[in-house]
Amino acid sequence: NFMLTQPHSVSESPGKTVTISCTRSSGSIASSYVQWYQQRPGSSPTTVIYEDNQRPSGVPDRFSGSIDSSSNSASLTISGLKTEDEADYYCQSYDSSNQNWVFGGGTKLTVL
Amino acid sequence: EVQLVQSGAEVKKPGESLKISCKGSGYSFTSYWIGWVRQMPGKGLEWMGIIYPGDSDTRYSPSFQGQVTISADKSISTAYLQWSSLKASDTAMYYCARRIATGYSYGFDYWGQGTLVTVSS
Numbered sequence: 001n002f003m004l005t006q007p008h009s010v011s012e013s014p015g016k017t018v019t020i021s022c023t024r025s026s027g028s029i030a031s032s033y034v035q036w037y038q039q040r041p042g043s044s045p046t047t048v049i050y051e052d053n054q055r056p057s058g059v060p061d062r063f064s065g066s067i068d069s070s071s072n073s074a075s076l077t078i079s080g081l082k083t084e085d086e087a088d089y090y091c092q093s094y095d096s097s098n099q100n101w102v103f104g105g106g107t108k109l110t111v112l
Numbered sequence: 113e114v115q116l117v118q119s120g121a122e123v124k125k126p127g128e129s130l131k132i133s134c135k136g137s138g139y140s141f142t143s144y145w146i147g148w149v150r151q152m153p154g155k156g157l158e159w160m161g162i163i164y165p166g167d168s169d170t171r172y173s174p175s176f177q178g179q180v181t182i183s184a185d186k187s188i189s190t191a192y193l194q195w196s197s198l199k200a201s202d203t204a205m206y207y208c209a210r211r212i213a214t215g216y217s218y219g220f221d222y223w224g225q226g227t228l229v230t231v232s233s
Contacts, residue, residue, distance in 0.1 A: 035219030037157070044207055044226045045149075045157065050219040051212075090157050094218030099171050101147065101159035101218060 002026045004091050004104035011110040014081050020107045022091030023073040032094040034074040036065055039106075040087045048089075049076060078109075086111045114138040116146075116208050116224035123230045124198050131194035132227045134208030141189035142166040145211035147220060148182060148193045152204045162211065163191055198231045205229075 003025040012018040022034065036049040047056050049065035052074065062081075067074045074093075078085055091104040119133040134146060147162040161172040165184040172182070184191045191208060206227050209220035 033217055033219065037220075039157075044223045045209075045220075046223065047219065047221050050221065051214070051217050056221060088156075092157075092159075092219060098174075100173055101162070103149075103157045103159060106156040 001098060001100075002095060002102065004093060004102055006089075006091060006104040006107045008105070009108040009110065011112060012081055014083060014111055016081050017077060017079040018081060018109065020076045020078075020089050020091075020109065021071075021073050022075070022104050023071065024093070027095075027097075028069065029067050029072045029074055029093075030069055032096060034065065034067060035092045036063075036074075036076045037090045037092065038085075038087045039090065045090065081111050083111050085109060114210070114222045116210060116222055118206075118208060118224040118227045121228040121230070123232070125233055126198060126200055126231055128198050128231075129194070129196050130198055130229065131192050132206060132229065134191045134193075134224050136189045136191070136210065139210075142186050144213060146184065146191040147209050147211060148180075148191075149207045149209060150176075150204045151207065151226075157207075160193070160206075165189075165191065198229075200231050200233075202229060203231050 005023045033051040037045040038048045039045045048063045053065040062079045088106045090106045115137045148160040150158045160176040161182045163170045163182045165186045181194045208224040210222040212219045212221045
């Protein structure tokens with residue numbers, strides 16, 4: 001079993017770039033794809049990155065995902081920040097040892 | 113257009129039973145897994161379980177095994193989440209979500225709008 005750990009909150013100014021990390025506690029981050037979900041206040045989650053770095057149609061290319069085996073973590077990078085990007089962001093992966101889906105605790109992004 | 117439409121908000125008393133639904137449309141319902149995710153007030157997302165409507169193969173998170181039942185009726189493209197005896201701690205928003213189709217992808221691509229369940233005496 002593993003956990004995904006995210007920073008509780010991050011903040012940045014409009015137009016800047018922010019990166020949110022997601023660190024896997026055990027096992028290789030590369031062993032199962034990572035997804036990222038955006039949840040605006042009062043709304044259901046939406047998918048912004050799947051399979052580590054793929055963007056669903058309709059998601060702007062300001063959103064990008066990556067993994068880093070050296071730090072055993074995944075990252076979501078949002079460039080050219082807009083106020084509409086203010087939301088909670090969750091990473092998610094899969095634990096093949098017990099067939100469980102695993103979510104990170106979420107990161108609150110403030111754009112101010 | 114792919115849509116997952118969930119049933120409406122519920123207010124129940126402790127000990128009561130409940131079944132909420134998630135109706136899929138715009139795609140082949142039997143070909144995609146449907147997962148359920150809990151979000152308690154002010155908290156994060158928790159995976160509860162998942163079902164493949166094609167053959168009703170179901171997996172549960174250990175945290176929810178025995179606490180809820182997930183089922184599906186493929187004839188009406190609907191997945192269900194049910195409780196036999198609700199507790200106050202079941203108060204939460206519940207989301208259904210469709211698993212991405214590719215074989216090694218364990219993410220979700222479409223989400224329902226959520227069903228708010230409130231359990232209070």
